[in-house]
Amino acid sequence: MALRDQLRTIVVDDMSTSRGLITQALEGFGLQQIETAVDGQSALHKIATWPVHLVISDMNMPGMNGLQLLHSLRTTPQTKGVGFLLITGKADREIIEYGKKLGMNNFVKKPFQPDQLRVAIEAIVGRL
């Protein structure tokens, strides 16, 4: 069993196009266990019943933004250890520094190519 067969990932993005693109890329890497959520709140609900190793989340979402989701994950004992990859259109100092403080594992700037996403994921969890 390779890592890609077991790594559980949830993709959080309010835009179905982005969810589709990321999911497709992940499937391209051979990941077998992918879930999606349309916003932070539903991601938290889903993770509560379907624990994940890695959360790949968009920054700009209605309700909870990506970093608020991260904060929520980190302050809940059961999810504080999950990997968090932020997808952001804007990678300015403020966002990245704040992400760092909250314990963001890595980020990818939009737009990205699938291999950039792969590199970013592998930097967190190791070779897929």
Place this chain on the structure above:
Amino acid sequence: MAEIKASFFIECDELLESLQDGLQLMDDGEADSETVNVVFRAVHSIKGGAGAFGLDDLVKFAHRFETAMDDVRSDKLEATHDVLKLFFQCGDILADLVREARDDSPHDPSSTAQVLNEIDALLGSSAEEEAEEEVEFQPMTLSLDLPGIDADPTPASEPSYTIVFEPENELYNLGNEPLFLLRALRELGDMIVTCETVSLPDLDQLSVETGTMVWTIQLTTSEGEGAIKEVFDFVDGICRLEITENTPPTAYLLPDIDLAPELPPLPMPPAAENLSLEAPSAAAENTFLPPQLPEAQPSPSGPPPATYSKPKQAAPAPVNKPAPKTSGGATTPRATVRVDLHRIDRLVNLVGEIVINQAMLTQSVEEAGLPPNSTVRTGLEEFLQLTRDIQESVMMIRAQPVKSLFQRMSRIVRESSADIGKDVRLKTEGENTEVDKTVIERLADPLTHMIRNAVDHGLESNAEREASGKSATGNVHLTAMHRSGRVVIEVSDDGAGINREKVHQIAVEKGLVPPDLQLTDTEIDNLLFLPGFSTAKEVSNLSGRGVGMDVVRSAIQALGGRISITSERGKGTTFSISLPLTLAVLDGMIISVAKETLVVPLNSILETLTLTPSDLLEFGPETHVVNIRNTFVPLLDLGAELGYREPLSDYSGTVVLLIMQEDGSRAAVVVDAIEDQRQVVIKGLQDSYGRVPGIAAATILGDGKIALILDPVDLITQSSGRTRPSSNLEKIAG
């Protein structure tokens, strides 16, 4: 990929719609910070998606727009009317760029240059200057020997709680302020507050004395549940309070990663230098596998079912149950399915066939002479009802709110008013009125023309308006509503109204009416619909090409609709379009005239009556009126009007249908007999015969024969103009 791209464009349309809505709210001064966020997110999301598909023109423009919106969001830029005017323009250009990208048509940079310059001026910087600084970031490796990670940034975690707080009315009545309670709660630790506004009613139903909001608070605190309860001490009993500690019943366990021995051990963090987001390393490029899944993936976001199989070493069963078999789509607040329109059309056609089939079946049952309470008959009754239900449901699928159409019109108003230097404000009402999709599509052109007309001809110039004591800004109202089984769309302006003397004079000059003919106001107004009529002194950019209203009218008529004008000098003009709800099926009254079977739309019939000699009055040769409860209504002999037979010599004892006309006046239409009342399938005649005056369409009856569906209002209008039935009609009827 193509599938995702197609869905991106659909999503773009939705985003552009919320962008327009948001900007309108901002312009109306009714926006809150969330509105600004929604607008920002819409632009941001379009940019994000466009970036993924390499739509560079779109990305570049969206990026500048986004920067400007971001400044508004962070209060660096005030959203004044002028700024919003520019934003509206940006929204229009964004829509154009999306369309260009979808159609793969080339982009003309000059079309965006001016607006981009204006944004530069607004922001005081240009796109080139807006370079993003590189931020150093060291990816944090995750140890998958869960739980716990080596790079855990948070200190030993404190217990956290989920608090649901729903104030009752009493809480507000006693002068309590939820904000203070939330502030007190914040003293206890870190918290995230989500306010649920789903149960907030629409503004017009909002009662200021009723609280409808619920707060969900995620609080991390070591103070314990007692401290939380203490905060709410004063409001105990006048609110709903739920406090739960965020510990799942059993431990949250991730499935351990179990690797086969031949694979390298985990984790193997790559060196940080390898993580260059801008230029992926060659190694990464080599290892990237193109999507291996077949193109025809059922759902782009949905992983294959196998994805959900339990991992080998699963956590305890109660916690680690397989995820529900849905992907993101199913949890969207608005659960929707996108369906190819052709499939719906097929469904509509099939329903039409069912309606015909059912009519034939009914006829057979009639002819078989079965007793009224036989099971076949009662079964048929149910079948009838179900058919109707199916038909209505299918029509509902095709129905769409006119909102998208109205939004396009607001752009037309913006552009056309800017072109001729008038200040115009468009107000829309009834945007959620639903109309058949085809009707909406085919309404776009005529409505555009009418809106342009209203801006160009209807409204006076700013100076003229002020001189006549009106506000300088002209108003155009666009309204949609349902009225007695039809959709009515009105375009009205508060301009000068129709100059009837001038209209009459022009019509005479152009030889459209004889100079000595006395015309009523309505008749003069209707001259505007004559082909080749144009009152504009100069042909302007917008309208006045003389192909205006007659083209509009035939487009509306082609949809089975009618158009009428009302106008008051100095006050304004209203164009009213009345359209059938659907183009597929209608409730009809089956009548017979001179052995011909015809269908009259039920919604146009006010009542039916049998004439007595005392009801009738002769009003001149071949002209009769009917006395209906002391009002006189003109009589129309349908058989003679359609050329089926000579006018009857005596109308007493005949059956008449009382028809309501557009302007509220009535007419009595003589028929030989009323046969039945039922749903009929509309089969258009336009394609084969063009427009036939007085005839809306045709249908197939239960016995398989074809019957014409009348447009009684048009027929009466024709008749009062004394036009003879066209040869076309005779051709069809024969």
